[in-house]
Amino acid sequence: MTESPDQYCEKELRRVDPDRWLTALFAPDSKRPGLLAVYAFNSEIARAREAVSQPMIGQIRLQWWREAWDGIWAGRPRNHPVVLALHAHCRDLDRHGILTLIDARETDMADTPPADMAALAQYAEASSAPLMQLAAQQLGAALPPDLARNAGIAYALTGLLRATPHLSAQQRVMLPAGVLAAHGLMPEDLYQREVGADLAAAMAEIADQAERHLLAARRQRVPRQALPAMLPATLAGLHLRALAQHRFDVAAAEAAVRPLRRQMALLWASLRGSF
Incomplete structure (x- = not known):
């Protein structure tokens, strides 16, 4: 069939x-x-x-x-x-x-990475916040622009951190060149290296920005009808904690966030009506 x-x-x-x-x-x-x-x-x-x-x-x-x-x-x-x-x-x-x-x-x-954190945040907002707004609209609701912006940036930045090894294997880097340079790295250094203290520090700087945007989003009230559209931000918080706990070893962090853990986090968020 x-x-x-x-x-x-x-x-x-x-x-x-x-x-x-x-x-x-x-x-x-x-x-x-x-x-x-x-x-x-x-x-x-x-x-x-x-x-x-x-x-x-x-x-x-x-x-x-x-x-x-x-x-x-x-x-x-x-x-x-x-x-x-x-x-x-x-x-x-x-x-x-x-x-x-x-x-x-x-x-x-x-083929070039974003120049700085501002450029990365701009990309994160454009590639993620409208999707949350569209998802809410599909649910028959609307999100305040600042809520969608902050949650969208947080989710996208988290996703880029999680994708760093995958992108590096393709000789692509989405971490800002300015942030990498501040930690003694060139973009091409990511192509053939494991996570070290310098790369972990650069990733931590981006994770900190993601966390700030996530906290800003969580200060705002989300309409109950729109909550499913915001639940990806719940998972962003889960992944950010795992990345920090595993010193930005992406493979270890991914292994720690098991499917059951994700399901329970989403169920709890749904029951309390907040992401």
Whole structure:
């Protein structure tokens, strides 16, 4: 039996972005297919760079998604399971937020790391905060801009720290060149080395910024209806603690945050109505 677009989105999201897949399970049954479609779309554009051999091809993939959304809004969806799911559930989502997410991924096509922390925060906000707003909208709610901004930056920075070894293996670095330089490192030093005290210190500086944004987000009240959209921030806090406890040894930190631990953290956040 051929799987439906909704089934495809859930299967793919569970495979490539298990954290967001897990948070989507806390959405109401009627809203979950649309939320999974939004997250599946995000995973498609987030993987545009690593799925291709040349940055220019990645840019073509991003343009494909811009045109795909034009077709969704015009009622002429392309024959792609994620596009069909988006057409079925997400045609009324904010266009500016969608296009901001796609545009943010242009940064992934560059071979140079962000210059400084400000540039990294700008990328983190553009690639994550609109997604939280879109997820909340899909749930029939809205988030205060500062809440989405701070939570989005915290989640994205945490994700970049977790992805550091994976990106380094591809000879890509997303840690700011200025932060690395302050700790005696060049970006290319990350290609062939294990985590040492200098790299751990640079990562700790970024983790501190993520923690500050997460605390700022948690000072604000989240509408109950929008809580599933904010649950990724719960997992960001969990991963930040594990990274610090394991001195930014990413493999050890990932192993420590077992699936059951994630599930229990999300369940507790859902029960108390706060991320």
